[in-house]
Amino acid sequence: MTNTTKPIQVFRGKYVESAHDVHIAVVTAKGDLLAYYGDPNRMTFARSSMKPFQAIPIVESGALEEFNLTEKELSLFCASHSGEAYHRKTVEEVLGKIRLEENHLQCGTHIPRDIDSYNKLIKEGKELTPLYSNCSGKHSGMLTGCVKQNMDVDTYRELSHPYQQQIIEAIADVCEFEKDKIKTSVDGCGVPVHQIPLHQLALAFGRLASPDEWENGNSKRRESLKQISDAMVNYPEMVAGTKRFDTDLMNAYQGRIVAKGGAEGVHCFGDRQTGIGVAVKIDDGNARGTNVASMEVLQQLKIGDQSIWDQLDMYYHAPVLNARKEKIGEIKSSFELNSTQKVN
Numbered sequence: 001m002t003n004t005t006k007p008i009q010v011f012r013g014k015y016v017e018s019a020h021d022v023h024i025a026v027v028t029a030k031g032d033l034l035a036y037y038g039d040p041n042r043m044t045f046a047r048s049s050m051k052p053f054q055a056i057p058i059v060e061s062g063a064l065e066e067f068n069l070t071e072k073e074l075s076l077f078c079a080s081h082s083g084e085a086y087h088r089k090t091v092e093e094v095l096g097k098i099r100l101e102e103n104h105l106q107c108g109t110h111i112p113r114d115i116d117s118y119n120k121l122i123k124e125g126k127e128l129t130p131l132y133s134n135c136s137g138k139h140s141g142m143l144t145g146c147v148k149q150n151m152d153v154d155t156y157r158e159l160s161h162p163y164q165q166q167i168i169e170a171i172a173d174v175c176e177f178e179k180d181k182i183k184t185s186v187d188g189c190g191v192p193v194h195q196i197p198l199h200q201l202a203l204a205f206g207r208l209a210s211p212d213e214w215e216n217g218n219s220k221r222r223e224s225l226k227q228i229s230d231a232m233v234n235y236p237e238m239v240a241g242t243k244r245f246d247t248d249l250m251n252a253y254q255g256r257i258v259a260k261g262g263a264e265g266v267h268c269f270g271d272r273q274t275g276i277g278v279a280v281k282i283d284d285g286n287a288r289g290t291n292v293a294s295m296e297v298l299q300q301l302k303i304g305d306q307s308i309w310d311q312l313d314m315y316y317h318a319p320v321l322n323a324r325k326e327k328i329g330e331i332k333s334s335f336e337l338n339s340t341q342k343v344n
Contacts, residue, residue: 021038029203043197045193046266078239084117088117106130110134202277205279245259
């Protein structure tokens with residue numbers, strides 16, 4: 001018997017075929033829990049949603065100025081990009097500025113989301129390279145931070161590397177979570193991945209969106225967050241790519257929303273107008289529910305208006321397609337956020 005009461009439901013025709021549990025935390029930049037669904041303190045590997053905060057040491061090292069890096073390149077450091085030509089070109093430009101080669105990237109290879117680029121590569125008889133990896137931007141950013149600080153570039157992926165330690169310290173600070181309590185493992189691209197409570201992840205996005213509301217944050221770190229947030233909303237196509245949720249979401253909100261998804265059903269965003277941060281985790285890791293859940297939260301919180309939501313309707317009422325590209329079902333949300341008293 002199918003459970004039709006779960007918060008994310010997958011319909012085939014008019015019948016529920018599958019369903020997913022979801023956990024959501026809605027938190028202000030000051031740390032107040034405003035609303036939640038499921039377990040707002042669920043320990044969660046943030047996966048690629050942590051990329052904006054992994055870029056903090058790059059900004060604070062002075063690398064942007066040293067290597068004349070652009071806002072577009074900073075946005076790419078936060079990306080899970082589609083491997084489109086402009087993504088690959090930008091990574092190459094970064095490597096050129098820091099005088100390293102593509103073989104310095106240790107992100108591995110995979111088939112890019114941009115299938116046209118992949119098909120072109122096959123027709124030309126060429127093989128995939130790390131440039132096509134959705135994490136090549138992040139890795140080029142890590143290399144940039146290492147070069148600026150005269151750190152070893154051959155071992156930059158290791159947890160004990162000083163650059164990775166700078167990242168953990170920055171995450172602990174922004175998330176207000178003790179460094180020793182942050183659990184780590186290895187992400188898909190080979191670098192450390194960080195596990196923190198969902199509440200702390202939402203807090204970080206609130207501060208990314210509105211760093212001035214982080215009353216106890218030092219001015220240098222608040223400015224770093226502002227630079228990263230500005231870069232992402234000014235160049236949203238670098239963060240994801242063509243027909244991707246994060247890019248379309250930031251474009252539709254015209255700079256108000258800063259967003260970053262992650263693997264295993266994670267999606268986070270911050271409202272730059274109110275300082276609210278939101279973290280979403282689909283419990284079973286199925287990413288098909290994240291966009292729907294985030295769109296439901298945006299509407300329940302009344303962030304934006306109908307004209308914006310209409311632009312993003314394909315993500316809110318996500319179609320289920322067959323092999324003929326015919327719509328034969330839909331992924332829908334079926335939950336209501338629990339409001340809560342503001343707590344410190």
